[in-house]
Amino acid sequence: MGFLRDFTNGLWNENPTFRIVIGMCPTLAITNQAINGLVMGLATTFVLLASEIVVSLIKKLVPNEVRIPSYVVIIATFVTFVDYFLKAFLPDVAAALSLFIPLIVVNCIILGRAEAFASKNPVKNSIADALGMGLGFTWALVLLSVIREFLGSGSVFGFRLLGNWYPRMTIMLLPAGAFISLGLLMGVMNLISRKKSGKEVN
């Protein structure tokens, strides 16, 4: 029991981007193209899944005082895997994400879930939690990057949807556009969740 709840928890109720507001740096930095958002989300999901499994397996072996450094080393190891994998198989995307792949190490989502969930729960539940949180992060990144790419260059995942008549809003691809579009999107999400909870109460 509880797998489904652990899984869906990250998708909406405790969505890392819109509800808990962590992992903001990659969310803002690499969402200028949909493909970058997708790859970043999946890379983070992989690291989260692998780290939560290992942390959950070794939770009884690690002394309490050194648990955080141990978690950080586990996470950094998996991030190195992902980094070398992307450089070998997706060199273009890896170049676009550049610094933000190694920075998955300090993404608060991963250390946060390792500490708050995997270190207290069995492996099966940790897998459900990691997949939920990771995919919750991924859909937020993809949504934001689709909006920014569409408004900024009239395309989605590199496919031109709008012709040359479309005056491209370059600002959406620049840092300023990232901040403003995420701010507005978060406002919309607050509106939706409030409508939802309002209905449940009535």
Next chain:
Amino acid sequence: MEEFTQILLLFASTILINNFILVRFLGICPFLGVSRQISTAFSMGLATTFVMTLTGMAAWLINTYILEKFNLPFLQYVIFILVIASLVQFVEMFIKKTSPALYKALGIFLPLITTNCAILGLALLIPQNGYGFIKSVVFGFSAGAGFTLAIVLMAGLREAIEFSDIPEVLKGVPISLIIAGIMALAFMGFSGMIPG
């Protein structure tokens, strides 16, 4: 003289043009989390600048004398994050012993700095940009100064809108992000200042 001009340019451009928060998106978490009051924002900036300067120094030394010398690039992330974590711990103990007043002012901000992605980002940018020792230290210090500038400005703006009539759903983080966007727009004005 040539070298000196370059260092001065690096200093100015790291603060204004390639600002760590507003252009590179490093260190957004403390930027949103600790920017409610000017005084706390300033303490956070001070602590971060201090650690960043030391990190700049340490990153160059480790990269040159350990990682490059023994050809261990695959250990870069693991080593950097461990060094940063122990550096922060060490700085905390040192300040606690030598200056209790400063320790009180920085308080809980010091341990938080370990997970500030601006610090690891800084450490990773130094080998990537190929800076020498002096440039690494200047880069670390000016990155911290740029961070302080952005977070203090943000805190000032947030204090000013404290009692404004903001739509309920935008209160808190969303409105801060929108303000940061407008600040990023303003900072874009600096980008033409230094050619190249």
